Amino acid sequence: MHELVGALRSYAWGSRTVLAELCGRPVPSAHPEAELWFGAHPADPAQVHIDGRTESLLEFVAADPQRQLGAVAPEFGGRLPFLLKILAAEEPLSLQAHPSAAQARAGFEQENLQRVPLDSPMRNYRDDSHKPELVVALNRFEALAGFRDPHRTVALLTALAVPELKQYIELLAAQPDSSGLRTVFTTWITLPQAMLDTLLPKVLDGCVHYLAEGHDEFTPEARTILELAEAYPGDAGVLAALLINRITLEPGQGLFLAAGNLHAYLNGVGVEIMANSDNVLRGGLTPKHVDVPELLRVLDFEPLALPIVTAEPVGDCSFRYRTPATEFALRRFELEAGAEPTPIPRTGPGIILCTAGTVRLLQGGGDDLVITPGGAAWISAADTDIRAQAVDGAAQLFCACVGGE
Numbered sequence: 001m002h003e004l005v006g007a008l009r010s011y012a013w014g015s016r017t018v019l020a021e022l023c024g025r026p027v028p029s030a031h032p033e034a035e036l037w038f039g040a041h042p043a044d045p046a047q048v049h050i051d052g053r054t055e056s057l058l059e060f061v062a063a064d065p066q067r068q069l070g071a072v073a074p075e076f077g078g079r080l081p082f083l084l085k086i087l088a089a090e091e092p093l094s095l096q097a098h099p100s101a102a103q104a105r106a107g108f109e110q111e112n113l114q115r116v117p118l119d120s121p122m123r124n125y126r127d128d129s130h131k132p133e134l135v136v137a138l139n140r141f142e143a144l145a146g147f148r149d150p151h152r153t154v155a156l157l158t159a160l161a162v163p164e165l166k167q168y169i170e171l172l173a174a175q176p177d178s179s180g181l182r183t184v185f186t187t188w189i190t191l192p193q194a195m196l197d198t199l200l201p202k203v204l205d206g207c208v209h210y211l212a213e214g215h216d217e218f219t220p221e222a223r224t225i226l227e228l229a230e231a232y233p234g235d236a237g238v239l240a241a242l243l244i245n246r247i248t249l250e251p252g253q254g255l256f257l258a259a260g261n262l263h264a265y266l267n268g269v270g271v272e273i274m275a276n277s278d279n280v281l282r283g284g285l286t287p288k289h290v291d292v293p294e295l296l297r298v299l300d301f302e303p304l305a306l307p308i309v310t311a312e313p314v315g316d317c318s319f320r321y322r323t324p325a326t327e328f329a330l331r332r333f334e335l336e337a338g339a340e341p342t343p344i345p346r347t348g349p350g351i352i353l354c355t356a357g358t359v360r361l362l363q364g365g366g367d368d369l370v371i372t373p374g375g376a377a378w379i380s381a382a383d384t385d386i387r388a389q390a391v392d393g394a395a396q397l398f399c400a401c402v403g404g405e
């Protein structure tokens, strides 16, 4: 067991207060801080403290995969298969989807053949892995995810009372399925800018009127469209957002994003875990590289019920988030003051992350380690008998390990 220091990532959509406050640093921070990465991703590995020196987790694992990863080492090519993050979104993130495993392999090979440099901003596929992801809300977390039931979308578009939307309402009403959604989404996301500049202001007017008239059925949806239009004026993604479920996660709730799920995080703080991949296909709402044809190829247009993952209690203070991902599993622990040390079960290697309070980690036959919010520990597959105990008041921990439990 070793202390692990996360890699801080600064993006424009981040926050100057949230991560700094969580980690006990002065606010506001110099840059908007968006993500704290705990993993062995080559782009920004976390740092392991070993006997007074510091080493990247990437190199630490690569030096002895058998000891660090244990029995799962061959399955994942000797690499840590997951990446754990704390994410703080103050502004909406891009409208995006991630490829399936087969699509990622083919896309990576294709771009290698075309000799697109790995670090080029034009690159869609930076590795050959899929990227299932799960985000668990630490506070209220707002997101768009998955195509809404077309019947509900027809009701929303009708409620906005925009005559220019009539043809799309009729189309979706006649074909309330994945083909109808594919047609409308494809039309909107590829609309020539001149047409977009005519249609979008009318839709925004519709949202303003809808809210002013005091309806409440689609209030969050209408507000979100206006907020997105303010952040990304004239962006086709604003229109496309009309087709996606608007989701509010309460603290502790999770959201699982399988391959092909169109999504955009809007606002909030969460713990996120994903396969160790950086493959993102963007459709808009971003200054970054957008590749609509490739996004259309990987999108799953099947209407989706809200993909919310409820925390399943396991024992007294532990909650499990069940997903189909084999690369990762995530548990949350709510440790009470004065309680006996709680065993932290896991499969293979693990990362323990503190998100509230002060926690003492105990290891049979080894030294204790105390971590505070934003602090973490690397647990190798060879480490046994890991337990956690709140030091003063209550404390919250997340434990990430390999999936399939």
Ligand SMILES: [Zn+2]
Binding pocket: 096, 097, 098, 133, 257, 263
């Ligand atoms: Zn994503």
